[in-house]
Structure formats: structure tokens, C-alpha cells
Amino acid sequence: MQGKIALEEHFSLPETQNEMSRFSIPGTGEDLKKRLIDLHDVRLKEMDEFGIELAIQSFNAPGVQAVADTQAAMELAERANDILAEEVAKRSDRFAGFAALPLQDPDAACKELTRCIKDLGFKGSLINGFTTRESAETVHYYDQPEYRSFWACVQDLGMPLYLHPRNPIASRMQSYKGHPWLENSPWAFAMETALHTLRLLGSGIFDEYPLVQLVIGHLGERIPYDLWRLDHRIRKSPQGLPAKKSMREYMLSNVHLTTSGNFYDPTLHLAMTEMGADRIMFSVDYPFETTSDAVSWFDKSQISEVDRLQIGRTNAISLFKLDLK
Numbered sequence: 379m380q381g382k383i384a385l386e387e388h389f390s391l392p393e394t395q396n397e398m399s400r401f402s403i404p405g406t407g408e409d410l411k412k413r414l415i416d417l418h419d420v421r422l423k424e425m426d427e428f429g430i431e432l433a434i435q436s437f438n439a440p441g442v443q444a445v446a447d448t449q450a451a452m453e454l455a456e457r458a459n460d461i462l463a464e465e466v467a468k469r470s471d472r473f474a475g476f477a478a479l480p481l482q483d484p485d486a487a488c489k490e491l492t493r494c495i496k497d498l499g500f501k502g503s504l505i506n507g508f509t510t511r512e513s514a515e516t517v518h519y520y521d522q523p524e525y526r527s528f529w530a531c532v533q534d535l536g537m538p539l540y541l542h543p544r545n546p547i548a549s550r551m552q553s554y555k556g557h558p559w560l561e562n563s564p565w566a567f568a569m570e571t572a573l574h575t576l577r578l579l580g581s582g583i584f585d586e587y588p589l590v591q592l593v594i595g596h597l598g599e600r601i602p603y604d605l606w607r608l609d610h611r612i613r614k615s616p617q618g619l620p621a622k623k624s625m626r627e628y629m630l631s632n633v634h635l636t637t638s639g640n641f642y643d644p645t646l647h648l649a650m651t652e653m654g655a656d657r658i659m660f661s662v663d664y665p666f667e668t669t670s671d672a673v674s675w676f677d678k679s680q681i682s683e684v685d686r687l688q689i690g691r692t693n694a695i696s697l698f699k700l701d702l703k
């Protein structure tokens with residue numbers, strides 16, 4: 379399929395590559411680093427080769443969310459966003475940007491989001507999970523009361539927020555001890571991101587700010603598979619749940635999924651059954667995944683051509699208000 383739009387595509391700055399090295403597959407570290415820095419060479423060539431017209435770029439994980447010092451986080455976000463805006467401007471027909479935000483300070487995050495959307499033309503933000511604040515061993519989820527004003531800001535600006543994975547902090551990794559293959563992308567990323575998403579849905583944020591649209595990757599971080607059971611068990615024992623609606627209702631009014639890093643028909647079919655084709659969008663997760671794996675699967679996946687066009691392109695055009703047909 380030509381004209382695809384991809385949404386979970388990452389870049390980094392040389393200064394944030396050291397923390398990235400632990401994610402690289404042995405022997406491919408240098409190649410991954412090169413791919414993370416590059417926009418206009420290999421990345422663009424692969425987009426041409428595999429029919430991706432537009433890729434919305436975001437700053438690598440854990441990025442700004444892992445910077446404990448608020449001032450340093452603000453400076454890093456601003457720098458990453460300025461550089462991305464400059465690079466996007468060179469090929470605005472092929473690239474767009476998501477803002478990196480210093481959620482260490484909710485007001486600063488709102489200010490930076492406003493600047494990114496109004497001055498830099500970004501299409502929303504991509505946040506790498508919970509934020510560390512003051513010390514590396516802290517965890518701040520955005521259902522906490524101090525983030526209500528930030529959600530008001532997201533709603534006012536009217537652009538989606540992509541909630542991207544990061545690993546749990548070291549002190550919460552005991553359950554993974556001795557099983558490093560479950561850390562990061564094989565399992566821990568999805569557990570962390572699903573938990574954060576469900577915290578947001580359950581906290582009533584979407585009752586207060588019903589227009590906020592959240593995007594999660596990897597075909598829903600396992601949530602669609604367990605959606606029935608979630609609501610079934612919560613109904614039996616709500617435990618003071620503040621949210622007014624069921625998890626399913628929020629998933630169908632406030633959440634969208636992408637295909638990033640999850641290239642498998644049965645999972646896509648389940649996601650389509652639970653969410654509808656109008657809430658799913660194509661993505662690669664470049665450069666942690668190959669464009670070739672993502673596209674050779676998606677272009678031949680067992681779905682109708684109407685669904686393929688929606689998932690591959692038109693859903694993203696409407697959600698991100700892109701100037702494309």
C-alpha cells in the first residue's frame with residue numbers, strides 16, 4: 379500500500395544515546411545509534427521503498443521522562459523539540475513531529491506543548507511513560523492530582539497524546555530478577571504502559587476531560603485482549619473506582635492503538651473486533667523494528683482494503699488533522 383502514515387518512529391540526540399545503548403541488540407548497537415540520529419538518509423529511503431508517505435517522529439525513550447532535574451528536563455525537551463522542528467522543516471512533506479514534554483513540572487509541560495503545537499506545528503506529544511522527578515527512584519503517573527491542569531491543557535490544544543513505554547525503575551524490577559529477557563520490550567514495556575493507561579482511565583480523567591485522545595502502541599499493550607475480563611471483575615468489586623464509565627467505554631471514546639512492533643494478524647483481528655478499525659493506525663517503531671517487517675506484514679494482512687486504507691492512512695489524517703487527503 380502506498381501513502382501509509384507511521385506514528386511511533388523515534389530519533390535521538392547524540393547526548394541521549396548512552397542510555398540507549400542497553401537497548402541495542404549485541405552487534406547492532408552502532409547501527410541502531412546511527413539509525414536513531416538519521417532522518418534524511420536511511421530512514422527516508424526506507425519510507426520511499428516501503429510506501430510510507432509521512433512519519434511523525436518522537437524523541438527516544440525514556441528521554442525527557444528519565445531526567446530527574448526539572449530544569450535539565452525542560453532544557454532537554456526544548457532542545458529536542460527545536461532540533462526536530464528544524465529537521466521536519468527540511469522535508470515537511472514526509473515528516474512531522476510529536477513534542478517531548480518535561481512533565482516534571484506540569485505547567486512547564488503545558489507551556490512547551492503549547493509552543494510545540496502553535497509555533498512549531500507539531501501534531502501532539504509522545505510521552506515515555508511515568509516521569510522521574512528530583513530523584514531517579516521516583517515514579518509519577520499522570521493520574522496524580524497535580525496533572526489535572528496538564529490534561530486540561532491537552533484538551534484545550536485538541537491534539538492527541540501518545541503514551542509510549544519505558545521500563546519500570548530499578549527498585550521495582552525485583553519481579554524480573556534473573557529473567558532479563560522479560561525486561562524492556564518483550565514484556566515489561568507493555569505491563570508498565572498498560573498499567574499507566576488503566577490508571578488514567580480509572581481515575582476519571584476522561585470524565586473531566588472527555589475530549590482528550592490517547593494513543594498507545596503495540597496493538598494496545600495487551601489491553602484489548604483482557605478488556606472483557608477487566609470490566610467483568612471491576613463490576614463485581616469496584617473498590618471505590620472513581621471513573622463513571624467502563625474501561626471499554628473509555629477505550630472506545632478516548633483511546634487509539636497503533637500496530638507498532640506487533641505484526642501479527644490474530645492480534646490485529648482481535649484489536650479490530652474490540653476497538654473497531656477506526657481506532658487503529660499503522661506504525662513501525664523505527665528503528666527498533668524494521669520497516670520491512672512492519673510493511674511486508676501490514677500490506678498483506680488479512681483485512682479488507684477499506685480497513686487497510688483506514689488503518690494505514692486515513693485514521694491518522696483525521697486524528698492528527700493532517701493536511702492530506
Ligand code: GRE
Nearest residue numbers: 401439562563639663666
Ligand atoms: C522503543 O520503542 O523505545 C524501544 C526501545 C527499546 C527496544 C524496543 C523498542 O527503546 O521498541
Ligand code: ZN
Nearest residue numbers: 386388542663
Ligand atoms: Zn517505540
